[in-house]
Amino acid sequence: MNEISARHASHDRLPPEAAAKLQRLKDRAEEALAFRRMVAQRAKEAREDFRRARDWLAELQTAHDDGRLTKRTRATPAYWDEAAVAAEHARQQGEVERSGQSLSGERIEADKERLARERERVAQLAAAHGRRETELAEAGERAEKLAGLVRAVEDWLRTLPEGAAIKPHDGALPKPKKGEAGVDAVERLRQRIDALGTELDTVRHAPLPAAEVKRRARAQIEALAERGRPKVSNSASDGGWIEWPKAPVQVGVVVVGAQGVTIGDAPDPMALIAWVHRDALVAGVEALVDAAADPAALDEKARRDRIAALASEILGVERGEEAAIEAIEAAGLQFVRRPEADPRAVLNLAGELLAPRER
Numbered sequence: 001m002n003e004i005s006a007r008h009a010s011h012d013r014l015p016p017e018a019a020a021k022l023q024r025l026k027d028r029a030e031e032a033l034a035f036r037r038m039v040a041q042r043a044k045e046a047r048e049d050f051r052r053a054r055d056w057l058a059e060l061q062t063a064h065d066d067g068r069l070t071k072r073t074r075a076t077p078a079y080w081d082e083a084a085v086a087a088e089h090a091r092q093q094g095e096v097e098r099s100g101q102s103l104s105g106e107r108i109e110a111d112k113e114r115l116a117r118e119r120e121r122v123a124q125l126a127a128a129h130g131r132r133e134t135e136l137a138e139a140g141e142r143a144e145k146l147a148g149l150v151r152a153v154e155d156w157l158r159t160l161p162e163g164a165a166i167k168p169h170d171g172a173l174p175k176p177k178k179g180e181a182g183v184d185a186v187e188r189l190r191q192r193i194d195a196l197g198t199e200l201d202t203v204r205h206a207p208l209p210a211a212e213v214k215r216r217a218r219a220q221i222e223a224l225a226e227r228g229r230p231k232v233s234n235s236a237s238d239g240g241w242i243e244w245p246k247a248p249v250q251v252g253v254v255v256v257g258a259q260g261v262t263i264g265d266a267p268d269p270m271a272l273i274a275w276v277h278r279d280a281l282v283a284g285v286e287a288l289v290d291a292a293a294d295p296a297a298l299d300e301k302a303r304r305d306r307i308a309a310l311a312s313e314i315l316g317v318e319r320g321e322e323a324a325i326e327a328i329e330a331a332g333l334q335f336v337r338r339p340e341a342d343p344r345a346v347l348n349l350a351g352e353l354l355a356p357r358e359r
Helices: 003-012 016-065 082-092 112-159 182-204 210-227 269-276 278-291 300-330
Strands: 070-074 106-110 246-255 258-267
Touching: 016 112, 182 300, 210 269, 210 278, 269 278
Parallel strands: none
Antiparallel strands: 070 106, 246 258
16 A cells, blocks of 8 residues: 555544544644735735835935935914915925025924934834734744644554554543633643653663663673684694684775775684683673662663653643643634644544654
């Protein structure tokens, strides 16, 4: 069965509620991507508005510094002067005054108020641009992580053995604490997931007990000593001839115009030493092991049991996280998903199914 057929087969074997949940996630991922594109357009427009205003402010500042950004003030005329009114209207059409001439009774001075207004406008547009960029980052994160979750779930489905029964989880789901808001519940549960994950890593990398390390060390020394045992001939023709232990070596060969590598053998002193001083080596290595003994050591059975218990507890907490997220989304709110969430928790499937690879 090819990959595409296997994927569809896994989807077809999903329980109805799980299949519907996966489709909802896909729909939401597409909606999140479309929303991200819309927010990106808004951010682009805000960025362009800010840049235009900033550039215009720079021109006004230059005009101000050169004495060209001015305004005219004059006393109100005692009579209606149509020519003066027309001239005033003409002046109001310009952005920057370039002439120092004035009509009778007028005074020309630097237009500091206008420069202040433009600065305030640029500050407002900069703030709007910042808000749009924040919205874009948040929308991008939601879209990226939701799409990542969908991919992870589908990848996991492809790892399930062909013919494996995909059953829903039949146990009770964890409930939020009384009076706890959905967002607070998710945050608390995620902190618990992180703590359990850290403990799981610690257990996986816990040192071995001293007894097990000694057993492995003795086996290694025994194998080395056996390899170092010389072979002595007692035949009539070459009696007393000794064949010393050898080890394969790789030797570089250089000739005129070329170079290469040849494989040969050479005496193996480490193996011979192990054969001669086997007991001393064992005693010395065991002393080193005792000196490095760690009270947190775990034997293989204890390690497997603890890993299984922690993995089961993490899955249970993730089921509670998923239930809290569903309640948040049912209220019409958006929430950032975790792409690494366990697909069995996301789709409410049985815990007996194959765990994701990272577990």
